Amino acid sequence: MKFANWKKSSRSGTSGGNCVxxxxxxxxxxxxxxxxxxxxxxxxxSKQWTTFVNAIKTGRYDI
Structure with missing residues (x-):
């Protein structure tokens, strides 16, 4: 499977190299x-990704 249109996360910082x-x-x-x-x-x-992103948005993984 070939992936295209890679996008840097808007939450990735500009310093420290913690980017995805x-x-x-x-x-x-x-x-x-x-x-x-x-x-x-x-x-x-796509379904797994949507579930994961929705969990992040609702704070499921907040510490």
């Missing part, structure tokens, strides 16, 4: 570390 990018493919999303793109990426189905 999301890539898009039909029916799937991928997440990778901006500073180490060669390390690969994590893949989720």
């Amino acid at each position: 990018e999301v890539g898009f493919a039909e029916g799937a999303r991928a997440l990778r570390d901006t500073k180490d793109r060669a390390a690969g990426y994590f893949v989720a189905t």
